[in-house]
Amino acid sequence: MHNAIRMIAGRKVMLAGAAAVMLAAGLATPLLAQRDPAYDAARSSGNIGEKMDGYLGIVGATTPDLKRLVDDINIKRRAVYAARAQENNATLEEYAISAGCQLVLKTVPGEKYQAPDGAWHTRTAEPPVRDPRCG
Amino acid sequence: MRETVLRSRSAGLAILPAIMLAGCINIDAPNEPIVIELNINIRQEVIYRLAEDAASTIEENEDIF
Numbered sequence: 001m002h003n004a005i006r007m008i009a010g011r012k013v014m015l016a017g018a019a020a021v022m023l024a025a026g027l028a029t030p031l032l033a034q035r036d037p038a039y040d041a042a043r044s045s046g047n048i049g050e051k052m053d054g055y056l057g058i059v060g061a062t063t064p065d066l067k068r069l070v071d072d073i074n075i076k077r078r079a080v081y082a083a084r085a086q087e088n089n090a091t092l093e094e095y096a097i098s099a100g101c102q103l104v105l106k107t108v109p110g111e112k113y114q115a116p117d118g119a120w121h122t123r124t125a126e127p128p129v130r131d132p133r134c135g
Numbered sequence: 136m137r138e139t140v141l142r143s144r145s146a147g148l149a150i151l152p153a154i155m156l157a158g159c160i161n162i163d164a165p166n167e168p169i170v171i172e173l174n175i176n177i178r179q180e181v182i183y184r185l186a187e188d189a190a191s192t193i194e195e196n197e198d199i200f
Contacts, residue, residue, distance in 0.1 A: 033198045076199045084192050090185055094178070098185035102193060103200060133179040135186075 042069060049112025049120055050103045052131055054081060054096030059112045059120050101134035 035043075042048045048070055051057045055074045058066050077099075078092070085095035104113045107123040115121050115129040193200045 035198055073199050076196075080192060080196055080199070084188060088185055088188055090181060094181045095185055095189065097178075098182045099189040099193060099200075101182060102186065102189055106193070106200075133182050135179060135183055 036069075038065075039069060039073065042066060043111050046110065046112045046122065049114060050100070050107055051114045052097070052100050052104065052116065053093075054098075054100035054103065057114060057120075097131075097133070101130060104128050104130055104134075 046059055047066055048056050049059050055077060056070045058070055078096075081096045081099060082092050085092045088095065090098075105128060107113045107128060109123050109125055111123045112120050113123055113128050116131045121129060
């Protein structure tokens with residue numbers, strides 16, 4: 001009798017687990033979505049660029065639209081960095097800088113990135129000027 | 136008893152110049168650049184350790200990177 005109850009309980013847990021996996025898969029899909037067209041446009045026009053610290057920055061004059069765009073993405077980035085940093089026993093800053101190293105490297109020609117001296121550079125076919133800590 | 140204290144005191148005084156000399160040598164060495172270099176090495180190690188995880192995080196969140 002007890003075993004039967006246990007088996008039923010076990011099945012219920014398994015069903016709940018399966019439902020959780022399906023829900024997680026459903027939630028993960030929007031995360032894999034492509035960039036917003038406005039974000040892509042701001043990147044390729046050089047209005048925004050990748051900073052060394054793992055966040056986006058406004059290159060020229062700040063407009064309310066650009067600020068909203070950059071703030072929105074940076075808040076989302078920060079949340080992702082924080083979660084991953086915790087998982088890896090690192091600080092938020094350490095994780096963000098590690099991502100920043102790669103994000104600067106991932107810029108395509110024409111996009112802006114921040115060099116170690118703080119100046120904005122336009123990415124060319126050459127490797128970007130990066131912090132020596134990026135390795 | 137008092138003599139012992141005095142003796143150990145004088146022994147201490149005899150060692151003192153040697154300690155001070157050693158101290159002088161340390162002060163003359165360029166301390167600061169060594170400290171900065173260590174700091175860079177530690178951070179670089181951390182950045183390196185997190186690189187693989189950060190790469191997959193960027194890949195998995197294409198819309199915000």
